[in-house]
Amino acid sequence: MTTADPIPGTAAPSARPSAGLLVLFAHMTPEHLEDVLANLTAAFPAEGPLIAMQDVLPAGAYPSHRFVAAPATNPSWTLTAADFVNACQLAEKNGSSAILMLGPASGSLDAASLRDLANATLTTSIDLAVPCYELPPRAGLVNSAILYPLTRALFASPARYPLAVHLGLSLRMAKRLAGAAHRFTSSNQAEMPLWPVNEAMVAGFTIDQLDVGPRVQSQHTGLDLNTILPLVTGALFADIDAKAAFWQRFRPLPPALNAISTSISVAHAPPNDAASEIVALVNAFRLAYTNLQEVWSLVLPPSSLLALKRLAATDCAAFQMSDSLWARIVYDFLLAHRLRTINRGHLLGALIPLYLAWVASHINFTAFGVDPESHIEAVAAAFEADKTYLVSRWRWPDRFNP
Amino acid sequence: MQNILATIVQSDTNQASQSLYASNNSIWRTMSDALHESIYRVLSLLISILPGILAFIVALALLSLVGLALSAMLRHALTAAKFDDRLARSRGNAEWALSSSPTALIARASFWGCVLIGLVIGVSAFDASYATAAALPSSLLPYLARIVGAAFLLIAGNLSARFLARSVLIGAVNMQLQYARFLSLGIKWLVLVLTGAMVLDHLQIGGNVVELAFGILFGGIVLTLALAVGLGSRDLVSRSLESHAEHSSEHSVKPPVAPTTGPDESIRHF
Numbered sequence: 001m002t003t004a005d006p007i008p009g010t011a012a013p014s015a016r017p018s019a020g021l022l023v024l025f026a027h028m029t030p031e032h033l034e035d036v037l038a039n040l041t042a043a044f045p046a047e048g049p050l051i052a053m054q055d056v057l058p059a060g061a062y063p064s065h066r067f068v069a070a071p072a073t074n075p076s077w078t079l080t081a082a083d084f085v086n087a088c089q090l091a092e093k094n095g096s097s098a099i100l101m102l103g104p105a106s107g108s109l110d111a112a113s114l115r116d117l118a119n120a121t122l123t124t125s126i127d128l129a130v131p132c133y134e135l136p137p138r139a140g141l142v143n144s145a146i147l148y149p150l151t152r153a154l155f156a157s158p159a160r161y162p163l164a165v166h167l168g169l170s171l172r173m174a175k176r177l178a179g180a181a182h183r184f185t186s187s188n189q190a191e192m193p194l195w196p197v198n199e200a201m202v203a204g205f206t207i208d209q210l211d212v213g214p215r216v217q218s219q220h221t222g223l224d225l226n227t228i229l230p231l232v233t234g235a236l237f238a239d240i241d242a243k244a245a246f247w248q249r250f251r252p253l254p255p256a257l258n259a260i261s262t263s264i265s266v267a268h269a270p271p272n273d274a275a276s277e278i279v280a281l282v283n284a285f286r287l288a289y290t291n292l293q294e295v296w297s298l299v300l301p302p303s304s305l306l307a308l309k310r311l312a313a314t315d316c317a318a319f320q321m322s323d324s325l326w327a328r329i330v331y332d333f334l335l336a337h338r339l340r341t342i343n344r345g346h347l348l349g350a351l352i353p354l355y356l357a358w359v360a361s362h363i364n365f366t367a368f369g370v371d372p373e374s375h376i377e378a379v380a381a382a383f384e385a386d387k388t389y390l391v392s393r394w395r396w397p398d399r400f401n402p
Numbered sequence: 403m404q405n406i407l408a409t410i411v412q413s414d415t416n417q418a419s420q421s422l423y424a425s426n427n428s429i430w431r432t433m434s435d436a437l438h439e440s441i442y443r444v445l446s447l448l449i450s451i452l453p454g455i456l457a458f459i460v461a462l463a464l465l466s467l468v469g470l471a472l473s474a475m476l477r478h479a480l481t482a483a484k485f486d487d488r489l490a491r492s493r494g495n496a497e498w499a500l501s502s503s504p505t506a507l508i509a510r511a512s513f514w515g516c517v518l519i520g521l522v523i524g525v526s527a528f529d530a531s532y533a534t535a536a537a538l539p540s541s542l543l544p545y546l547a548r549i550v551g552a553a554f555l556l557i558a559g560n561l562s563a564r565f566l567a568r569s570v571l572i573g574a575v576n577m578q579l580q581y582a583r584f585l586s587l588g589i590k591w592l593v594l595v596l597t598g599a600m601v602l603d604h605l606q607i608g609g610n611v612v613e614l615a616f617g618i619l620f621g622g623i624v625l626t627l628a629l630a631v632g633l634g635s636r637d638l639v640s641r642s643l644e645s646h647a648e649h650s651s652e653h654s655v656k657p658p659v660a661p662t663t664g665p666d667e668s669i670r671h672f
Contacts, residue, residue: 138669225671287580288575290583292571359671
């Protein structure tokens with residue numbers, strides 16, 4: 001791995017207030033880069049932070065900022081292990097005490113959000129500052145269905161977006177993450193995503209969650225659900241497996257973000273735009289139900305299979321997967337991942353249609369007027385309620401499971 | 403004169419019966435000798451290869467015992483050294499590729515390694531004793547080896563067929579292909595037919611007939627699959643080509659999508 005060299009002609013580090021801040025940019029389009037630099041200038045008008053980026057800017061383009069060259073990494077849709085290693089190395093080399101990591105499509109973060117994320121770790125004792133995005137109701141669904149409920153239930157973490165692409169890190173947090181990331185980079189898995197929230201919880205570091213407003217979503221060419229979902233869930237399941245000694249102990253759970261109210265009426269049909277999407281999703285689930293029962297029966301207990309059978313026979317307008325069933329499905333897949341009941345690639349592939357069924361159910365709930373956040377919190381509560389099942393089967397996997 | 407004739411006839415009859423009796427005797431003796439000789443040959447053959455068989459059993463048993471002892475020692479030593487924990491710490495949350503713990507894996511590998519060495523030594527001993535037993539049919543032992551190889555081929559082929567069939571099934575379902583199961587079955591039988599042909603070829607059974615039959619079957623399955631997929635996905639391909647043509651006529655790089663909350667917003671999984 002190459003080390004970063006300061007760009008000739010840039011200013012030397014000074015004793016200004018934000019001199020301890022290092023901003024690391026991931027791969028960005030030139031338009032995004034302009035936006036982010038403009039926002040950074042607005043966030044730190046007097047004292048420009050040290051900016052590490054892979055694309056060298058012309059000298060004098062932003063005189064208030066200082067630039068260093070970051071080692072080249074492969075473009076990715078999220079922050080990868082290589083990014084965390086680079087962040088730590090650059091921070092240590094330049095004497096930075098806090099790091100602001102900006103992933104792809106950071107142009108949507110305004111100046112205030114950037115400043116808040118940076119200041120959380122720079123001026124307070126917070127080790128990890130994670131953003132809370134304001135996303136549309138039908139965005140970030142993998143996070144809402146799996147990542148958030150699972151992380152919250154097992155690690156008692158309040159972070160709504162555990163796989164955020166914008167992070168504020170203290171130096172010790174960066175060192176810890178670099179240590180975790182180094183194991184991936186040394187085994188030629190530099191593109192693997194890392195789980196900073198889980199690391200922080202295990203290390204006992206302080207986490208703060210900051211509202212950063214809406215987030216522009218980048219177009220990830222070449223990566224679809226069939227690629228990313230197995231990658232992300234596989235990485236999270238592996239992380240949970242590695243930290244089993246931590247999450248099996250009881251911990252007080254963080255308070256719910258919103259009041260849970262999922263009482264809905266099935267008397268009304270969902271709106272037309274939702275109905276067409278639900279039909280496509282439910283058809284995908286039904287196709288999988290007719291073909292993948294053999295695989296699912298290796299992973300899921302008979303009670304879940306029976307519930308899925310009923311679900312497959314349900315009309316699209318009334319298609320609702322119960323939160324407890326979804327929690328049980330995810331836990332059973334996590335257990336099968338740990339026990340290697342079937343090949344892990346097959347296992348995570350077989351989860352995709354079930355996730356699509358959850359998405360259909362979620363859209364149905366929201367189409368009937370349930371607040372999406374309330375439904376997501378209800379799902380998280382179901383995961384928390386069923387944690388004893390996971391712990392029990394994790395310890396005694398061969399016990400009878402009807 | 404009559405008396406003389408009668409005496410001659412009687413003596414002829416006696417001689418004939420005596421010679422017949424002698425001939426029967428010699429057949430029995432010959433058969434008995436042949437049987438005795440063959441029993442002797444088989445027994446001597448068994449006696450000659452018996453040390454080899456005994457050596458095989460002793461070598462296998464001894465090395466298995468050594469393997470058991472070595473496995474137990476390694477298991478205890480690695481557990482005492484907390485090898486699993488150290489490895490987990492050094493690897494972090496990087497995926498451990500096997501279901502068993504590293505300690506169990508090493509212990510098991512050492513045991514089966516010893517068993518394998520025992521097998522090799524036993525077979526060598528058997529082979530040495532077999533070489534001295536010249537009467538044993540010369541093709542028996544090599545053919546036994548072929549049967550073992552064929553069994554391995556059959557097992558590997560079956561496992562590959564199941565794995566590939568499941569991979570194709572899950573992939574096709576996630577691509578929402580209606581003929582996912584058909585495709586999966588096609589792949590499974592392709593691999594099974596290939597395996598069957600390889601096994602028969604390895605056993606040298608059938609000769610050219612197997613090759614010919616395999617070619618016909620394999621080609622038939624491929625043609626069936628190609629026709630089925632081609633005809634079944636006509637619409638899919640045409641839609642894909644149309645969307646590609648439309649896409650290429652528009653921007654080559656899509657701009658970021660601004661978050662919307664309108665009713666026509668599409669699903670975004672990430």
